[in-house]
Amino acid sequence: MANPEPENIAVRSLRPGSVNLGVLALVAAAAGLASGLFLAFHFAPTLDEARTSVAFLESRVLFGSFLRGLHHWAGHFAVALAALHGLHAFWRGRHHVAGSLGSTADAVEALRAHRRRWVLGCLLLLVIVGFAYTGYLLPADARARTGLDVMQGVARSTPVAGEASAAVAAGGPEVSSATLVRLYAVHSLVLPVALFLVLFAFVGGWPRLAELLTRTNALGGIAVLGCLALLAWLSPAPLGPEFDPEIGAEGQPEWFFLWVNELLHRFGSQTFLVGAVLPGALVLLGIVLPWLPRSARARRVELACAVVLLATLGWLTAAALSHDKAHDDEATSAPDTRDGPDAPGGTDETGRQRTDGDISGKVAAVFKRFRCGECHMIDDDEDGGDSGPALYRQGTDKLPPFRELYTRPYFRLKVGDPAGLWPDGGMTYRKRAGLPTKQQLDLLEHWFFDAK
């Protein structure tokens, strides 16, 4: 039977009888759009109200938690499925045209269509990740507020136009409701339109969508919806605590950004490089793949590089996750050190006697972990550095330095993230040491203010 329309790449690339991850990603994305459409009825994109409105939806509105769960999981599925689809395409060498390249007009046209489709696919992945990124920031809980600050910080690290970039990203000199309104506009207007446009070009027109839903793909789509429903029901979307300026930054971004966060953590002074240039370069690399030389040897190099890259990203992600887990472990095992001056000699909830020695040992461990001794002399230790004031732990007769000059929030700011307070000087941490966790900061605060 003659087909009046030219054969379409999107449809041709489907393999009969096997499920296409891209189509499944599309089903998840559609579920995200549909649930998002309804969520928009319940969301107030201001810094003060965002979390409240989400909490209201979760706790008071019938099906509210389920709907938000669907949206949450649809986003995660879309990112994961789209990324896997991209990797699969790369693995099968889809970025290169199969067969030999002639120089006829047809062959040149085929090559162009092929490259165009690869670039559109990369853009689709970017759009989906954009949804997920803006989406996790919108509820403005403590984790999202931290993420908003980091977003602004990375923008601020732009050479030359740092302040301007930060202001554009945040919609003002500081993170405010304007920031949230911006993100909301991007999340619910700009990105959906972008998704439709890019998708339209990618699959070659809407009638193709029906063709993409082969029996296997439709069954796969039903399975995806089933998973979303089950997860939304069993594991609702998280909503963190309200942002508490006394506690400060907490939480990690979504799993697919953990590697960037880990790099930001490790290379504190190279924010722009690891936070913007590197991710941008990776995206660009993905986009230009079809223009790279193609030969059996080039292919081997390409695959080896991809494996190394994926392993590195995986390792960074695992490292970030292990920090997170370490936080949790500390949080559950460390005694509460925030309850006032008489805590060390008292007893905790379990009745276990706590001693000054306990605290002193923990503080020593924190000093060691962050190599404070390289700049500070600790407990009259002759080996200590002398660029910072001497530190005395509890149990000695000397008090920590400048105690009377500090308030607790200021102390947490200064010790928790000195570079944030004074980008150009003051106290710094060793690059690889990272910043203290909330529990470590609690401990230091307790030592600093409550030592007798």
Next chain:
Amino acid sequence: MERRDFTQRILGGAFAALLGVPGVATVLDPARRTAGSRWTDAGAAADVTAEGVKTFSYEVEAGWETRKETGYLVRDGEAIIALSAKCTHLGCKVRFKDDKFVCPCHGGMFSRTGAPEKEPVIEPLVRFVVEIKDGKVRVQT
């Protein structure tokens, strides 16, 4: 071809049910909610005189917010009447002017005690329950 259409239809149906039902339910959810009533302190009874009106503010729980609304206290002989400022025509807030409540939206008019006086208004202003105790006015809104 026949079977493909069938699974496509199931997918479409599942999608519409899974997203549509909870989605529409959340949008219709406010219909389940009725404004709870609460008592509000509205100041001293002596301040409500035979001349003019006195405003009081009360709180209404709406969505995730608690909003402030304004009502009027009017002296009617010995009694004190508490009126909602909401016009009974289409709900605009009325103003007190020349001993009448006037609605700026469609020209409706109420007497000082809330009785309808001019079309399109045909129902009186809503009255709240008032309690006077030890010279203090409390209103159930």
